[in-house]
Amino acid sequence: MIQITYGDDFQKHSKYRRESLGGKTLDWENKPPLYKKYPSELERFELSKPQPSGGLPFFSVLQERRSERNFSGAVISEKTFSQILWAVQGISLANEYHQFRTAPSAGGLFPIETYCVINQVEGFEPGIYHYQVPYHSLVLIRSGSFGTELARAALSQKMVRDSAFNLVWSAMIERSKWKYEQRAYRYIYLDAGHIGQNAALAAVACGLGSCQIGAFFDEEINAIIDVDGSTETVVYMTAIGVVS
């Protein structure tokens, strides 16, 4: 029997070792862009201004957070939706040179992109949207009800269909590899974990529930969000909604 060891090999070969670290210069001229852009003819939606305060107190949020898998399918307000997106990946500090977000990112490279598959959010038709971080807005990629299809691709987990919306996170691999090479994959998954936790805590702070999702057929999700699965590929998901 052939033993598959890709994971073990990756763990072994992506370790930093004193004898082999250093000597690399960064190719600044070919630094990948930090933000994904879509054609200007696609429809855009401004989100309401997020509040950097409010919600349940932080330690109560930690105490209350649980993975919730039963959602009522109820509609949620645009204000809550906007607040959660900001908590997930919004800009919390900007200066002349950098824009920092609510979640940390290795090297400030922010390789994770956020897609929203909306089922029931006030003011939005169901569809697949991309979160445009610098503008706190959404671009509509495809309209239609994709909850059932997305749930099927997530190993038929029905919470994906019953949620108010789902967040799908992809990784732009080169954005991180440009600096970290093979070790980039470690950081990409760590980045996604931080983002997922922000989503979970923000949902509770806003009176909603969430469940983080790592079980899905990758290529089926990639097809739904229209990414190629190699330069950009899904890494993580979260379903958010009104708990029933």
Ligand SMILES: Cc1cc2nc3c(=O)[nH]c(=O)nc-3n(C[C@H](O)[C@H](O)[C@H](O)COP(=O)(O)O)c2cc1C
């Ligand atoms: C990386 C990751 C992937 C997960 N994937 C799924 C999933 O696909 N489906 C699911 O129902 N729960 C999933 N969960 C939720 C875990 O089952 C849950 O966090 C765990 O049972 C602990 O329960 P708690 O979150 O309520 O504390 C995932 C959690 C993490 C962190």
